[in-house]
Structures are given as structure tokens and as C-alpha cells.
Amino acid sequence: MTESGSRASSRRHDPKNATQAEAVRHELADVLAYLLRLADVLQVDLATALPDKTDLNARRYPIDRSRGHSDRYDAYGN
Structure with a gap:
């Protein structure tokens, strides 16, 4: 699944569900890591x-x- 596809499916999560909350937490960390790397490469x-x-x-x-x-x-x- 692509990052954007993962993010889209994450919008439907139940924050009270610990398994889903952990998955969303990990996905957001992936997106942040990608953003930071991209900013570094592009010198932003x-x-x-x-x-x-x-x-x-x-x-x-x-x-x-x-x-x-x-x-x-x-x-x-x-």
C-alpha cells in the first residue's frame, strides 16, 4: 500500500482501539520520516x-x- 493509501485508510480508525491507534502512530511516523528526508534532500x-x-x-x-x-x-x- 502506498503512503497516501495508508493515510487515507487511517482516517477511519477508532482511536479507542489500541491496535489501530498503534498502526496510525506508526504510519504517521513513516510520513514524518519521509517528509524530513525529502526536506533534507531538497534543502528546505x-x-x-x-x-x-x-x-x-x-x-x-x-x-x-x-x-x-x-x-x-x-x-x-x-
Whole structure:
């Protein structure tokens, strides 16, 4: 199963089921390890990239206009 397929099936897990919770924990660790390796290879500083992207999203999706909607950012007239 691919990482994305594993992640999709993980969304249906029952957090009270210890076996499923452990499987999700392991899957998330796999995804994190892959992300960290990819960032290293591409020389992306995740400590900078995350706040930069968070700020961009805040400008693109103003809470007062976008909460509860799934429109593209250009629908909010930014």
C-alpha cells in the first residue's frame, strides 16, 4: 500500500482501539520520516517554510470570509 493509501485508510480508525491507534502512530511516523528526508534532500528549512505558509494561508483565507467554505483562495477577493 502506498503512503497516501495508508493515510487515507487511517482516517477511519477508532482511536479507542489500541491496535489501530498503534498502526496510525506508526504510519504517521513513516510520513514524518519521509517528509524530513525529502526536506533534507531538497534543502528546505521546514522551520521557516511552515510559518511562511501559515502566514500566506492566513492572507489567502481570511477567517471571517472563509470559515466553513472550501472555495479556492481567489474566491475571497484577496
